[in-house]
Amino acid sequence: MKILFAPLQGYTEDAYRRLHHQLCGGVDEYYTPFVRLENEEIRSKDARDINPKHNEGVPTVPQVIARDGKELQTLLTTIIPLGYRHIDINMGCPFPLQTRHGRGAGILPHPDKVIEICKIIQDLSADKEREDGKQVSFSVKMRLGLEGRDEWKEIITILNDTPLRHITLHPRVGIQQYKGETDMEAFEEFLHLCNHPVVYNGDITTPEQIEHMASTYPLHGIMLGRGLLARPTLAAEYRQGYELSAQQRIATVKQLHERLLAHYANVIPAETQRLMKIRTFWDYMEPQLDRKQWKKIVKAGNMKNYLAAIDALSV
Numbered sequence: 547m548k549i550l551f552a553p554l555q556g557y558t559e560d561a562y563r564r565l566h567h568q569l570c571g572g573v574d575e576y577y578t579p580f581v582r583l584e585n586e587e588i589r590s591k592d593a594r595d596i597n598p599k600h601n602e603g604v605p606t607v608p609q610v611i612a613r614d615g616k617e618l619q620t621l622l623t624t625i626i627p628l629g630y631r632h633i634d635i636n637m638g639c640p641f642p643l644q645t646r647h648g649r650g651a652g653i654l655p656h657p658d659k660v661i662e663i664c665k666i667i668q669d670l671s672a673d674k675e676r677e678d679g680k681q682v683s684f685s686v687k688m689r690l691g692l693e694g695r696d697e698w699k700e701i702i703t704i705l706n707d708t709p710l711r712h713i714t715l716h717p718r719v720g721i722q723q724y725k726g727e728t729d730m731e732a733f734e735e736f737l738h739l740c741n742h743p744v745v746y747n748g749d750i751t752t753p754e755q756i757e758h759m760a761s762t763y764p765l766h767g768i769m770l771g772r773g774l775l776a777r778p779t780l781a782a783e784y785r786q787g788y789e790l791s792a793q794q795r796i797a798t799v800k801q802l803h804e805r806l807l808a809h810y811a812n813v814i815p816a817e818t819q820r821l822m823k824i825r826t827f828w829d830y831m832e833p834q835l836d837r838k839q840w841k842k843i844v845k846a847g848n849m850k851n852y853l854a855a856i857d858a859l860s861v
């Protein structure tokens with residue numbers, strides 16, 4: 547069973563993915579935050595993130611978000627020539643800025659748009675005439691629906707008829723964002739009706755939970771998001787079959803953070819901006835650390851206090 551690192555805008559950018567892969571491991575594939583169009587071009591920030599030079603040696607899967615076939619085609623025209631052979635399609639983003647325009651989970655209530663996307667996938671997957679002889683394949687990451695937990699049933703036949711490596715399901719609806727329970731009953735029904743390998747995603751934070759999911763369901767994989775940000779060694783701990791002590795985990799977190807900070811020192815010259823950027827590293831760490839120590843880190847107003855707060859973390 548595969549372990550996939552979920553895409554998380556603002557967190558799992560290229561530098562983080564590279565360092566995580568080097569220092570923590572345990573992850574089979576890293577999914578990039580969604581790449582999107584702005585004025586009909588790929589945003590320069592996204593282009594940097596998927597630049598193969600910045601992803602060398604890391605098993606990276608670029609993710610795209612598109613509201614129709616035209617947008618997808620434009621995105622793929624840039625991404626496929628970079629050499630990627632597996633591209634993930636976002637049909638799950640719950641942010642209203644995207645869903646309002648029919649992107650992410652906003653596409654789920656529109657089977658006609660899903661058909662447009664699937665037609666392109668079908669054509670490209672079947673394209674054996676590519677100059678380099680290499681085919682491109684696709685996966686989909688989705689939710690149950692935008693508003694209703696049964697919306698996926700309107701498109702599952704379309705998806706089943708489309709060649710896909712797998713479908714990752716986060717069993718919530720878009721308007722829930724990340725609130726409320728994941729709907730495991732709906733997930734089981736999806737598993738039953740989906741012909742593709744299925745990856746589970748949602749609220750997994752410990753090696754036992756991974757173990758439980760793997761032994762309960764016939765899964766192709768588990769995609770970990772916030773749980774892996776909070777505990778970067780989570781995937782490696784599951785793979786090696788034993789848990790690290792809290793001290794060992796903090797030591798790895800510190801090392802990862804130190805390397806990430808060194809990276810930002812080269813690319814963000816202004817200290818205030820650098821502090822704002824690096825502090826996000828700790829956003830999801832609260833449950834893993836002493837609360838007071840965690841607060842000192844995320845509330846530090848300058849780099850000196852910030853570094854002192856990290857130094858004080860008990861190892």
Ligand SMILES: Cc1cc2nc3c(=O)[nH]c(=O)nc-3n(C[C@H](O)[C@H](O)[C@H](O)COP(=O)(O)O)c2cc1C
Pocket residue numbers: 552553554555556578579580609636638639687716747748749750769770771772773
């Ligand atoms: C801050 C943030 C950014 C996210 N960005 C993306 C994204 O770019 N693409 C995507 O498919 N999902 C995105 N997600 C959703 C996650 O990939 C994942 O599906 C979600 O967090 C649930 O998994 P988890 O409980 O393991 O975190 C984002 C989630 C958060 C909290």
